Amino acid sequence: MKYFTLFLGYPIWHGQAPKIISTFLESGDFVGKTIVPFCTSGSSPIGSSAANLHALAPSSRWLDGRRFSGSTSQNAVARWVNGLELTGKTANTTEGDDPILNITVNGTTLTAALADNSSARALAEL
Numbered sequence: 001m002k003y004f005t006l007f008l009g010y011p012i013w014h015g016q017a018p019k020i021i022s023t024f025l026e027s028g029d030f031v032g033k034t035i036v037p038f039c040t041s042g043s044s045p046i047g048s049s050a051a052n053l054h055a056l057a058p059s060s061r062w063l064d065g066r067r068f069s070g071s072t073s074q075n076a077v078a079r080w081v082n083g084l085e086l087t088g089k090t091a092n093t094t095e096g097d098d099p100i101l102n103i104t105v106n107g108t109t110l111t112a113a114l115a116d117n118s119s120a121r122a123l124a125e126l
């Protein structure tokens with residue numbers, strides 16, 4: 001999957017995300033991806049829904065979730081997005097690059113996700 005960050009939006013149904021969101025996470029490989037969960041609801045908070053989804057993609061970089069209601073303003077959404085610590089994309093990378101390292105040792109290839117720190121970013125820029 002050629003992206004770094006996934007905004008995972010869902011409605012709250014009976015306090016949780018709909019099952020199809022779980023199915024989506026279970027059927028993909030999100031190693032090293034940043035996942036930003038957000039939900040809409042009539043009144044319920046995001047509650048345990050995001051933590052339960054995180055458990056299905058434990059190798060992702062999971063940001064705190066946020067709940068929106070029908071009265072959330074566009075500005076509030078923009079402030080939220082702009083305040084997120086989205087990383088994995090550096091000045092020298094282009095759309096489609098992947099923040100995953102493939103390390104081959106004696107014919108066995110291991111994948112490693114770059115950590116969110118200055119050393120990893122410097123390596124990625126090389």
Ligand SMILES: Cc1cc2nc3c(=O)[nH]c(=O)nc-3n(C[C@H](O)[C@H](O)[C@H](O)COP(=O)(O)O)c2cc1C
Binds near residue numbers: 010011013041044
């Ligand atoms: C089956 C079902 C269960 C729902 N359960 C909740 C709930 O537990 N708490 C809540 O605040 N809203 C609940 N809602 C309202 C939805 O969260 C709300 O309709 C949705 O976030 C808005 O997106 P929509 O326009 O796609 O429906 C439920 C809606 C449906 C259809």
